[in-house]
Amino acid sequence: MMIFLVAFTKYLIPLIIQLLVVLGFVFTTVAASQYLGPKRKTAGKLESFESGLDAVGNARVPFSVKYFLAAILFVLFDVEIIFLYPWAVNFKELGWQGFVEMLMFIVFFTLGFFYVLKKGALKWDD
């Protein structure tokens, strides 16, 4: 428990201070603008803004599956980026061997990327 506590404070005190400053700034500014700014609520102002047009119907309509495809591809490449972090931190230590390893990994992803492009999966209108 003691060792853990040392590790905890060693790595996280700067992080916690930054977190407090960031959160404090955000909440203070948002709350201050809420209280300091003048408000005049009218029916027109409280309506949700839809490019100046009157909102019609419900927002819960089924979306096109294209959005989902884009999102799923985003997740895959997001995970690829995640693997880059531990490699980048150890970049010098792993040397050329690590470079080749990462190159192989990225080549596979690039193959997939070209497949996606060739298939036109990211093309919006067809």
Add this chain to the structure above:
Amino acid sequence: MQAALFYGLSIVAIMCACGVVVSRNPIHSVLFLILTFFSISGHYILMNAQFIALVNIIVYAGAIMVLFLFVVMLLNLNKESEPHKSDLVKIIAATSAGLFSLVLVGVLKGATLPAYEGMMDSENGLVKNLGRVLFQEFLLPFELSSILFLSAMVGAVLLGKKNVQA
């Protein structure tokens, strides 16, 4: 301080997890799930597993939740179109869920957690140490995962894309 943080995070996590289940609006469920992921990330940081905490926020709270949101939007969840479950279905669901929780409680009660043998290194979860292990000891699974991603990409495109022969 640790205990206070742990209990605070646990309470937030459990409350948000309950919010996921209880809230009527599926979008609210997704938002509650994001909060749950954040509090679980806090737990990871408490265990000094910084990489997992980061990945949990970037991948789960960021990317996977976008997927969840799109799934919610793909489904037609208007109030009028929401199907009403019959009482029989409700009873069956409650019974099976209750039985499952019974099994879960029974298993957890009978389980013993063997003490961890050997040196416990509190810096195991740092990005540097994790990368060292990943790129040397677990190189093959790492490279294989790229093939898994490739197949996932192909599968997603095949399923999600209409086949138009130009």
